[in-house]
Amino acid sequence: MKWKLAKTATLAAICALITAAPAAADEARGRELISSLGCKGCHQFEGSGGTLAPALDGTGERFDAERIRKQLTEPGSLNPNTMMPSYSHLPEEELKSLVDFLAELK
Numbered sequence: 001m002k003w004k005l006a007k008t009a010t011l012a013a014i015c016a017l018i019t020a021a022p023a024a025a026d027e028a029r030g031r032e033l034i035s036s037l038g039c040k041g042c043h044q045f046e047g048s049g050g051t052l053a054p055a056l057d058g059t060g061e062r063f064d065a066e067r068i069r070k071q072l073t074e075p076g077s078l079n080p081n082t083m084m085p086s087y088s089h090l091p092e093e094e095l096k097s098l099v100d101f102l103a104e105l106k
């Protein structure tokens with residue numbers, strides 16, 4: 001009955017792949033947005049970027065998703081003198097990808 005075991009193992013591997021795929025895609029999207037939107041002009045992230053603002057590494061350890069969203073859409077409400085531009089013009093899909101990605105950075 002060895003084949004049955006192999007079949008079960010294959011099925012388990014396929015299931016693992018299917019459940020892991022969306023997370024990997026979200027991470028790639030998060031990194032892509034941080035680069036394409038120019039966040040690194042001010043923020044360090046994963047070893048490169050500017051030094052005008054706190055590094056984005058570990059953002060999720062310091063802030064929850066709600067606070068991160070506010071930072072992106074209404075930075076002026078958190079610090080009236082902030083240099084950070086508002087990203088409230090972004091499509092919701094991009095905002096959500098960014099917020100989810102940053103909230104998971106731990």
Ligand code: HEC
Pocket residue numbers: 034037038039040041042043052053054055056059062068071072075078079081082083084085087098102
């Ligand atoms: C022109 C510079 C600039 C750009 C561009 C910028 N930020 Fe910021 N950001 C800041 C500054 C400065 C702060 C520190 C808080 C403040 O002064 O408002 C900050 C704070 C933050 C924080 C809170 C971090 C902390 O530890 O306090 C997050 C998260 C953040 N920015 C994300 C982003 C993302 C994501 C982008 C790109 C979509 C971005 N920022 C683009 C300047 C910038």
